[in-house]
């Protein structure tokens with residue numbers, strides 16, 4: 001069964017089409033990423049998926065339950081961490097986590113054990129009895145995540161879970177997301193961090209100006225672009241394109257005082273270049289290889305410079 005099925009979602013705010021015909025399928029067990037620049041419509045989409053915002057048109061179901069017809073039942077199947085988190089400042093970290101656990105009907109012993117386990121995982125155990133009021137932004141974000149996952153939701157939705165976190169907190173959060181997934185939770189997260197999407201997600205939808213412009217695995221996304229690897233070389237004197245000719249090359253591009261030779265096989269391209277240099281009596285001044293990057297794919301898809 002699909003964890004999330006959304007069809008033809010649309011939402012406008014005045015003349016702004018924040019979400020313009022978005023459809024998504026997320027299979028159970030996936031870590032699915034929404035990748036897009038600021039203002040792309042990620043949060044608006046999430047809010048419609050979670051029943052916070054009514055779409056102008058379109059439907060959403062969570063594990064087969066229609067979010068707009070049966071919001072309560074749908075909400076019991078998921079846990080949401082909104083863009084700015086949600087925590088009760090007048091409670092301790094421990095109490096915040098216990099509260100959700102209680103809300104979802106966990107037994108006392110189980111909720112205490114689980115709360116301790118999760119706070120430990122998120123590096124908050126020593127501070128568990130401190131009021132959240134005094135916590136830093138990164139600590140609050142981690143409390144918010146701890147509370148959202150204590151009851152092992154079938155679907156966990158996180159809107160930019162790592163934005164504004166330092167390297168260490170970010171790592172704790174990413175490890176926790178992976179751990180939840182390995183324990184069976186399906187994950188949907190938004191990010192504008194390409195590396196994060198690459199490292200975590202099995203599938204990514206790139207969203208730009210309210211529309212999904214691609215849905216692929218990170219590896220396929222990279223491959224689909226003409227970003228097959230290239231070797232960049234410069235010689236001690238100018239050469240013409242005609243010296244590069246081989247079935248193993250996709251093309252040669254002149255690039256300032258350098259040449260970029262595109263090939264699916266960087267090893268071949270390097271060897272080929274050496275043979276050309278030899279044949280043409282050229283001295284290689286510099287040579288470097290470059291792999292396709294997700295960033296390149298993203299930039300091309302979203303047209304952002």
Ligand SMILES: Nc1ncnc2c1ncn2[C@@H]1O[C@H](COP(=O)(O)OP(=O)(O)OP(=O)(O)O)[C@@H](O)[C@H]1O
Pocket residue numbers: 013016017018036037038039040041042043044045192
């Ligand atoms: N409540 C609202 N009222 C008016 N316009 C809104 C509202 N919510 C979102 N928008 C507009 O919809 C568009 C999409 O916003 P959204 O918050 O979904 O983007 P986002 O992808 O989450 O961006 P970010 O990466 O900055 O969080 C933006 O143009 C935004 O100004």
Ligand SMILES: [Mg+2]
Pocket residue numbers: 042043044083159
């Ligand atoms: Mg957002």
